[in-house]
Each structure stands twice: as structure tokens, then as C-alpha cells.
Amino acid sequence: MSRTYISLFSCAGVGCYGFKMNGFECVASNELLAPRIEVQKCNHKCKYESGYICGDATKPETHQRIYDEIAMWKEKEGLEQVDVVFATPPCQGMSTANYKKTDHEQIRNSLVVEAIKLIKGIHPKVFVFENVRAFMKSICTDLSGDDMLIKESIYKNLSEDYNIYWKVINFKDYGVPSSRPRTIVIGTSKELRHTTPLQLFPTRQNEILLRDSIGGFPRLAYCEKDKSDPFHFARPFPEYMLDWIKDLKEGETAFDNPDETKPYQLDKDGNKIVNKGAYMGNKYRRLIWDRPGACIATRSDIMSSQDTIHPCDNRVLSIRELMTLMTIPNSFQWTDHDSQLTVENSDEYLRDNEGNIRRCIGEAVPTQIGKDIAGKIKQMLDYEDYVKCGGGDNANNFYIAAHRCFGEILPQDAFAEIDKKKEEVENISVKVVGIRDFLVFVPQLISYYSHINSITIDVFSLTSEEEINLLSLLEKMNIGSNVHINIPERAAEFESYNMIVENGKCRHFFVTILGAKRPVKKTQADPLQLSLF
DNA sequence: TATTCGTTCGAAATCCTTCC
DNA sequence: GGAAGGATTTCGAACGAATA
Numbered sequence: 001m002s003r004t005y006i007s008l009f010s011c012a013g014v015g016c017y018g019f020k021m022n023g024f025e026c027v028a029s030n031e032l033l034a035p036r037i038e039v040q041k042c043n044h045k046c047k048y049e050s051g052y053i054c055g056d057a058t059k060p061e062t063h064q065r066i067y068d069e070i071a072m073w074k075e076k077e078g079l080e081q082v083d084v085v086f087a088t089p090p091c092q093g094m095s096t097a098n099y100k101k102t103d104h105e106q107i108r109n110s111l112v113v114e115a116i117k118l119i120k121g122i123h124p125k126v127f128v129f130e131n132v133r134a135f136m137k138s139i140c141t142d143l144s145g146d147d148m149l150i151k152e153s154i155y156k157n158l159s160e161d162y163n164i165y166w167k168v169i170n171f172k173d174y175g176v177p178s179s180r181p182r183t184i185v186i187g188t189s190k191e192l193r194h195t196t197p198l199q200l201f202p203t204r205q206n207e208i209l210l211r212d213s214i215g216g217f218p219r220l221a222y223c224e225k226d227k228s229d230p231f232h233f234a235r236p237f238p239e240y241m242l243d244w245i246k247d248l249k250e251g252e253t254a255f256d257n258p259d260e261t262k263p264y265q266l267d268k269d270g271n272k273i274v275n276k277g278a279y280m281g282n283k284y285r286r287l288i289w290d291r292p293g294a295c296i297a298t299r300s301d302i303m304s305s306q307d308t309i310h311p312c313d314n315r316v317l318s319i320r321e322l323m324t325l326m327t328i329p330n331s332f333q334w335t336d337h338d339s340q341l342t343v344e345n346s347d348e349y350l351r352d353n354e355g356n357i358r359r360c361i362g363e364a365v366p367t368q369i370g371k372d373i374a375g376k377i378k379q380m381l382d383y384e385d386y387v388k389c390g391g392g393d394n395a396n397n398f399y400i401a402a403h404r405c406f407g408e409i410l411p412q413d414a415f416a417e418i419d420k421k422k423e424e425v426e427n428i429s430v431k432v433v434g435i436r437d438f439l440v441f442v443p444q445l446i447s448y449y450s451h452i453n454s455i456t457i458d459v460f461s462l463t464s465e466e467e468i469n470l471l472s473l474l475e476k477m478n479i480g481s482n483v484h485i486n487i488p489e490r491a492a493e494f495e496s497y498n499m500i501v502e503n504g505k506c507r508h509f510f511v512t513i514l515g516a517k518r519p520v521k522k523t524q525a526d527p528l529q530l531s532l533f
Numbered sequence: 534t535a536t537t538c539g540t541t542c543g544a545a546a547t548c549c550t551t552c553c
Numbered sequence: 554g555g556a557a558g559g560a561t562t563t564c565g566a567a568c569g570a571a572t573a
Contacts, residue, residue: 011538088538132538133572180538181573237565263566282536283567295537304566306537355563363538 001077003378005084006030006066006122008057008115012357013040014328015130015365016086020045021329022374027082028053028069030062035356042333048072057114066118082124084377087115088131088365112140112150116157119187123161126200126377127187129154130365133168135183154185162187165197173451174202176366177213178293178325186373194387195380198443202372204451210311211289214321220313230346231323231334234315235301235354242314244284245303250311254284254303263304282306287317293325298362301355319354322361327368428498429456435466441501446483456484458497 002025007016010029013036019026026046030053031037037054046052051069055062073079089111112129119127129135136151143157155164164187171180186197218226222242226232243261244254254263263284286309287294294307300322303309308316317325323332334357335341341349428449432438438459449455462470467487474485 090538130538179536181536182538297537298539299565302565304568305539359538361538365538 001079003083003374003381004073004079005086005374006070006082006118006124008085008087008118009089009111010036010040010086011088011363012036012334012360013043013045014326014332014360014367015088015370016040016045017043017328017332018367018370018372019084019086019374021367021371022378024084024374024378026051027073027079028066030055030057030066032056035353036360039334039356039360042336042338057111057118063114063118063121067121070122082122083126083381084374085115085119085122085124085127086370087112087119087127087129089115089129113143113153116153117143120157123189125189125192125381126195127158127162127185128200128373129166129183129185130369131183131185133181133183136166136185154187158187162189163196165201167201169202171366171369172207172292173204174372175205175208175368176292176325176327177208177210179295180366181295182365184369184373192380192384194384196443198447199380200373200376201447202369202376207292209290210287210293210325213293214317214324215289217318217321217324220315220318222314225343226318226320227343229320230341230343230350232318232320233343233350234313234318237303237315241303245286245309246314248284248286248309250286250288252286253282285309287311296322296326296362298359300358300362319357319361322358326361326364327366328361328364329367332367426452427454427456428452430458430499430501431497432457432459432501434461435459435470437501438470442485445501446479450480450482452482454482454484456486458486458488460488462487 002023004027005016005019005024006027007013007019007029010016010031013029016026016029020043028051029037029040029046031040032055034054037052040046041052048069050065050072053062053065053069055065057063070079070082112131112135115129136149136154138150139147140150140153142148142153148156151166158164164185166183166185168181168183171182172178184201186200188195188197188200217232218228220226220232220234222234222239223236224234241263244257244263247257247261248254254261282294283306284303285307287307289311297306299305300308301316303316310317310321320330323330334353335349430445432442442457445457446455459470470487479485
């Protein structure tokens, strides 16, 4: 049977399309707005029509419809347990682009609580939240009725059953050609013996420049349409605005123009009012070819919104260009008759739907991110099944080793400290004291620094038995060519480390320690640790 | 300093009902 | 059937705080 998932606050299903590309079946998809559900239908997201659940997630009947759908799948399809719940609750209350947010946004933030409720009820093998950078630090009203951080609410309600790991990453570093800092929270059921959240995060990739992603698209003059693609056209705007933008170089905003070509508005008497607030530096601004694209927002249709102007044409980006910047494949359908749309017959359709499409793109999870995470989930769940059915368990990676040893991933306070430093490093050296600290921190460390040139880890304070077993484990493992693990006799006289991990916590971060010679203390490993090997 | 899954506002367009 | 008038939705542009 295919892998299954349920998506909550699914918008147009752009991120979910990545699940589909990995062969996942959608059991139920909940979204408030009907036009967005229609887009999902065009892409045949759900196997059954009843899987498209258009309704308010705060209403009990909406929850019930999701449970009914699961029950139907259990009966008809032999579903035992939903594999994934993928939730992307609305983020307006947390977005920093929304300066007019008020306290009532907390009500909307609390939609995340509906997702938590559903995850508790559905009990999937894995859950994934995707949201804006401030997600975990925002306040919600918890199931208990108390106001607390979303992070606290997630841990309070779900950490009993799930190992949880979260990171803020910028999707431009993960195969998406436009900037998009987002929080990813992944939880894996503690019933899974071989999977931890660390393994399911997207894989870091080199940045993709605007030139390399949309540079090859046909250039378009004012109001011109590409004859071969109805979604690639220069959206019309008033002709007088051409003077504002036609001479802009990449990265320049029309607000820096001389007075005669500054953006203006006419008042009731027909007098020009020149607009220039303190924060208008990215409005009426041209994008830059040799950088990744800017974050795609909901109002990509107008030049007065943020970073919407093409690097050299006098127009905003076309729908097709936006799709490319959000890694939405051309096979993704916005209507049930995409293939019949032509430049000649698309005007009416676009008149009615362009706004919706652009908003959907601006609120989407890039397909590539959904695809990457879904692919990793599938791989690990297949492995779980393989072992369960009697296949060999090679227990050959750090994540599993740490997982079995301690049963859960430690809280991430240590890594929050690293985040605070915000230093771009190419090489790091780490001293780790003791097998326990090694198993708890090194997997997270390697995951965190997977993109850098080299990670050198010196491990101290091992018993002879631990040392032999660790060497044997290392031999079997595939931990990446940038990771070097040594078991030296003692720290070199003038050795310096970027980080020392000792006594169950990271005590120093990026503190260079010269002459860090310490007595090697032999400790007795406890039976649990030994049983690992 | 640069950036951001946005909201608000007025105005225009569209929809809907009533009346002649 | 079509004009008038009101209700609702959509459109175009303006606009700033929080965060890193």
C-alpha cells in the first residue's frame, strides 16, 4: 500500500505536490477556502472526492469529517495508521511582513492548536509543521486554555508520544531559488525504532541564483504575452508608472528616483502626493540577477509590494516565473483545463483566477521542500517495515544509536546557542568527553553542520571496551566525507577546539581554548550504553 | 542594515434584487 | 428586458514593526 498523509491548512496543495511526487496518497486535505480546494482537485490530490474537506478547522464537524475519512480508508483500503500529518497553519499573526497585526491575531495563531489536537487524535507516525521564522516563539492559546509559546504547546502535548526536533532554515539553502526563512518542526512517533526527526530534514544544497532559475525565460515587453505559455505574461499596469521604473538598475527602488519620477498618488483635487515612508526600500524595487530571488509574498501582482519587479523587464514576475522560484513543477495544474489554455483564450480565466494563483504561490510551501521531506519519510518508514518483516537491522547510523540509547532527542537549547552566534564557519573542531555525550550530541552536530567543509571530532574518556565498540561502529557507518572522528590519547598541548561537549551539555560555544589539556578520566559506562554495541 | 507565507483603505468592478 | 440602486467582492496602492 502507498504511504498516506493528511494535510491541514493545505492551501492549494503546492507543498503536498511533493508528497504526491513520492507516491503518497492523501487521505484528507483540509482547507478553509473553496477556490484553493478546487486547485487541489485539479491535481488529483485525494483518491476519494470526500477527502477534500473544505471547512473551518476550529469546528468539531471539520475534525469529524477528517476522522470519518480515516475510518473509510481503514475499511476500504486496509489502512492501519496514517503515516504523516503535514500542517501549515496560517501565519499572518506571526509574519514580520504584517506590521498591522493586533492581539486578535493570537486567535489565528491558535489554529496551530487545532492541528495539535488532530495530531493527538490521528496519531500519525510522523508529523511535520512548516511555518514562518517566529513560529515557535509566538503565543497561542493551548488546549488547556492557557496562553503559552507554540513551542511549549507542541512539546507539552506531543512530546510524550513523539521525538521532536525543529530548526529555522532558509529554503534558499535547500534547493529553492528564492529566499524563505521558515521553521520546520518534525515529530516521529516513539513507536518507530529506527527513525528520528533529525533524519527527515531537507538536504542542504548550494544557492540558486535568479539568473540560473528564470534567466532563460523569454523577455517580455510592456503588456506582452509569451505565445507558448499562458502563464508567462507581462501583467499590465498603468502606463505612467513606466517612467517610475524603466531606468531602475537591479536592486534600485523607484523611491530613490529624482522627484519627477518618484511614485506618486493623486489626491481628490488631482494634486500629486509623493509617497515615501521610512520602510519603503524594497517597494518598487528591481530584483537582482546574481542573487537568489526575494521571498515571494502574497501580492506579487503589484509593483508597490515588496521585490516584485523583474531584474530587467518593465513588469512584475510572471506566474510561471513565480512557480519556478517556488519549485512548483509545470505539471502542477491551476485549473482542470490548463492544457487547453492558450494565449488567445486565457484572458477570462486569468481575470478571475490570477489573484488567487498568486496568493496561493505566496503562501505555499515550495514543492521541493515537501518532496525532500516526503522522500526521506518514505525511505525511513519503508526501512521500519523492512526490519519489522524480518529484514536485517544493521543499526548503522548515529541517529539510531543515539535514539536507542536515550529514547529521545534532547532539547535543543544547545543548538539555540549556536544559532545566536550566527557565525559562518567552514571548519569546526570539537572535543567530546564520554560516550554518552558523543551519542547525544554528535548526531545532532553532524546534522546541524552537514553543509560545512569539515567537522573534526576528538572523543575522550572512553573505556577500552567503549573505544573498541565505537571504532567498530564507525567502520560500518556512512557519516559523510566531511566528518573526521578521532580517539586521541589526550588533547594536544596547544590543541584548540571550537566547542567542548562535556558533562551532558555544551559548555562553551566557539570559545577557542588553547592548551586544553585535561586529565583523561575513565568512567564506567552504564549497561544501557553498552547494550548498544 | 536588510528582510518579510501581510493588512488596511478607498475605489472600482461585479453581483443581486427591485422596480418600471 | 433593462435600468436603477444597493450589497458585496475584488483591485490597486500605501504602508511599518520585528527580527536577524
